[in-house]
Each structure stands twice: as structure tokens, then as C-alpha cells.
Amino acid sequence: MNREEFDKFAAEYEKMLRDNVSASGEGPEFFAEYKVADMRRRWDVRSLGREPETIVDFGGGVGASAPHMRKYFPQARIIIADVSSKSLEVAEARGIDRVDC
Numbered sequence: 001m002n003r004e005e006f007d008k009f010a011a012e013y014e015k016m017l018r019d020n021v022s023a024s025g026e027g028p029e030f031f032a033e034y035k036v037a038d039m040r041r042r043w044d045v046r047s048l049g050r051e052p053e054t055i056v057d058f059g060g061g062v063g064a065s066a067p068h069m070r071k072y073f074p075q076a077r078i079i080i081a082d083v084s085s086k087s088l089e090v091a092e093a094r095g096i097d098r099v100d101c
Contacts, residue, residue: 063091
């Protein structure tokens with residue numbers, strides 16, 4: 001899939017995701033937080049007490065995981081990297097730093 005194809009999905013990504021996970025009985029927010037909470041648990045086990053200064057979410061799209069990253073890693077700078085400029089615009093509107101790939 002090329003950059004333009006990814007850009008087409010930026011505006012409707014969250015609705016598509018919600019529709020796709022509805023059979024689970026949970027919303028996309030549940031899965032976004034679950035992944036970050038799991039990352040936090042794994043960090044605690046392996047980090048030797050050192051907190052991350054920056055977290056780069058490669059393929060972070062519209063930034064759905066960023067609020068949870070801020071919750072579980074409040075000291076870290078959160079950066080979203082994605083090939084879709086449109087998705088990064090949505091993330092940037094949420095106050096998330098971005099990197100165009």
C-alpha cells in the first residue's frame with residue numbers, strides 16, 4: 001500500500017477500527033490501552049528503574065495510543081511516525097509530535 005492509499009483511511013480509520021473490533025464487546029480504546037499497559041509492565045521488568053525519555057510509535061497513525069502512553073509514561077516525549085501525512089495531521093491536532101516517513 002502506498003502513501004496515498006494510507007491517507008485515504010486517515011479520516012475514517014477510527015470508525016473502521018471500531019466496526020472491526022465490535023464483535024469483541026470492547027472498543028478500540030480498550031485495545032490501545034491494553035497494548036500500552038503491557039508495554040509498561042514489560043518496561044518495569046527490564047528497565048532497571050530507568051524511565052524512557054522518548055517513545056517513538058512507528059506506524060502510530062492517528063495517535064490512538066498516545067493518550068495511554070502519556071498516562072503510563074508521563075515523563076516521556078511521545079512521537080508518532082507514519083507514512084500517512086493525513087494520519088499525522090490528525091495526531092498533530094491531538095498535540096502529538098510527528099515524524100513523516
